Amino acid sequence: MSPEDVTAHVRRLWRHRGTTLRTPRRGPRQQLDLDEILDAAVALADAEGLAAVSTRAVAARFGKTAMALYPYVGDKGQMLALMLDHASVLPSWTDPGTSPADDLSAWALAFLELHLAHPWLTSLSWARAAPGPHEQDWLERLLAILDRWATPAAMRSPTITMLYATVRSCAETAAAYRTFDSGDAAQWREGADATRRLIPDLAERYPLTAALPPVTADWRQAPREGLLAAVRLIAAALP
Template identity: 60%
Template structure:
């Protein structure tokens, strides 16, 4: 016999794909909407960070107690997984027909934008993938692209891992840059100036790294441009695999 709590969680994840959401075991009939609960939780995470999300903080937005929310979401980890999948809903875009690189770029930039809109998504480790339908949509779409452009089965798994890792890393950097205020930028510049002053032969010591060309003229655009360039290189590599 299966785990009833796990089954209830899966039913909540797949509620818009044919699964029946479990109702309260006792007490009054369902009064809250799960989508509204998750949207409230996502707004808290977007505004204050993932650490601010708790069943209590989400319930407070509805004037409810934490206990009143448990029948709708289960445990806190269940809540986070439901949020993760809900926030990962895949937008619509046409697959470019001009080549593998362009198709992969469209997929990668769409996922990048999703992570940038919800920076906490990249904080959730891969070991805590929700296994929900929205996250599964991204993987299926990516594999369809790789199959469409005849990428070998041997290269597909590596391409998937590389693309997800690159998107997450660049999105995390973009989120960190977005948090930098004027003081943070000035502090960064002061550190650079201090290094040049204290270590005047820094460039001579590290000639290759100090002569490395930037991926973007504006450092704020570097994460996205780095992603685009990385996808181009990956497409070239797997095309020849």
């Protein structure tokens, strides 16, 4: 990506927070709106998955060609990065303020709900050199919590890494569970029953696994409850 392309991409990302989009000096006036393009791209990803998203597919929703979309979003990689930030608006909530675990849990649950609303987000990396404003909002909110509870500077980056990774992993599992129907659940139980029948000493082979209590009796809630338990462990490690 050329320096000019990088600059154009950052302008698009921060268009509502201080940058301005370049308009062509010659030729026809802009016919599309970037927010409307990203709304359509996010809706397509939500409905059909990230595999269905392409500049051609999004452009077709406006009766345009993929080439016509390029001046607005750049290439596909840049469009996906714009989609990630566009879909990642920070919701409003009030931190409990009762303990680090409670405040971190509130952040983690909000981040989880974002990923459940847009399951394709787990397929995109947040580790890019040019984060957008909404991505920065999530990080700043988390850092504000760590700052409020006087978390040592050396522990902040590891804590952030663990929280981001844990939420995204739990969100991916929870999203997969939401696609299960009664047939999927029955097939899983049949597989588990067959394993116990064919490997009768399974518990003896793996005694620690056999003794492991479930996070919750409802497997559908396991990702959420597991996330909350993990957040409590992370918070307990903080001074």
